[in-house]
Amino acid sequence: MHLYGTQSVNNLGHLTIGGVDTVDLTHMYGTPLLVYDIALFKERATAFKETFAKAGIKAQVAYASKAFSSIAIYEVAKEMGLSLDVVSGGELYTAAAADFPREKIHFHGNNKSYTELQFAFDEKIGCIVVDNFLEIEMLKEISESRKEKMNVLLRVTPGVEASTHDYITTGQEDSKFGFDLKNGQADDAVLKLYNHPYITVLGMHCHIGSQIFETDAFRFAAEALMEKMIEWREKFKFICPVLNLGGGFGIRYTEEDKPLHPSAYVEEMEDVVLSMTRKHNYPMPEIWIEPGRSLVGDAGTTLYTTGSSKEVPGVRTYVAVDGGMSDNIRPALYEAKYTAATANRMLDPHADIVTIAGKCCESGDKLIEDAYIAEPAEGDIIAVFCTGAYTYSMASNYNRLPKPAIVFCENGQHQLVVRRETYEDIIRLDIPLQRTEQEISS
């Protein structure tokens, strides 16, 4: 069994995270419960930042908060000196509620609304990552009518096909995101903006996909963008002070995944940018990156309580837990693989291969097809590892299941940072039919 970050097993045979007994946590807060190892988040943030610092390269490490957005995680990101990538008015609102330094907020999205863009101006955020021509027109209109400045990056698709799940590649030509680097769209975009009185083009952005292990894909992307920057200097006398190479750094969900240390990805990027700037005598740009999953993914563990079991003789045994695709859609959406352990009996031999099923009314609601765990008993606490990214942020109320509570653990302390949804929360937006007295009595 692979344990992550500060995870350990105490003398009661219980899984601990950040020095806190997870079984105690389930008694205090119930299940499903998403537990974050905050020391691991901080370790990763530091690793990304220090790799740039060691090379003396100016950088911004922005937490891509679509992976997990909450006021408390934004507060931790702020404490760690990270910047923040938000992708909607809702994430920006959350960042403002956390009083995140506005100048370190970068706003993404392939279909930002006029209202969202105005919100970004209201908040005076650091940068908008422009995705399309409609957005360019809206930005011009808003900045000119308000006579207010805004920094932008242009999101481009460099034509890199990273090997990951099809649904989460974003750098290929056939993508809904950004301006194509090769067919002239990116050139048109920069021409529309680089002399604008209120809009400052800081440079280019790309994000080639998510859960990527090969550093070559990042190298190709960095090279493609640098080549374009060099071309723009020749063609338009325009120099990009910023190069944002996105996120996408892979983590270990199962033993098949072989993640690299954050420094390995960053060093490859640094290498390409340093050598190309030297070769072409181009001013060294700041390098920005946007890790999401690699900051929060393996820092998160979901605790469930087991309920019913069903044996299909000769086929499999289903063990049902009190959550499922409503709190983790990734297995159903991407066939994502996870590992698990019995948090209340960590020292028992892992004897059984079972299918951990959720409680939603869907046959596909299986969290793990082949979980290798201790022989399960009703009331066990099952810990599913590596559930910190794209789980709560993609959660739903399917079957009207309330969303889980979230606890942060660090140095033997724990704090509830998102309370469990209640049934009242579930119906809070419902409006009963308006009926007249007559209709009610008839």
Ligand SMILES: Cc1ncc(COP(=O)(O)O)c(C=O)c1O
């Ligand atoms: C633009 C952008 N930046 C950063 C990320 C973060 O990616 P990851 O969580 O894989 O690091 C994403 C998500 O894939 C993204 O779309």
Ligand SMILES: N[C@@H](CCCC[NH3+])C(=O)O
């Ligand atoms: N939500 C995806 C990744 C998409 C990342 C955002 N562009 C996942 O769970 O792996």
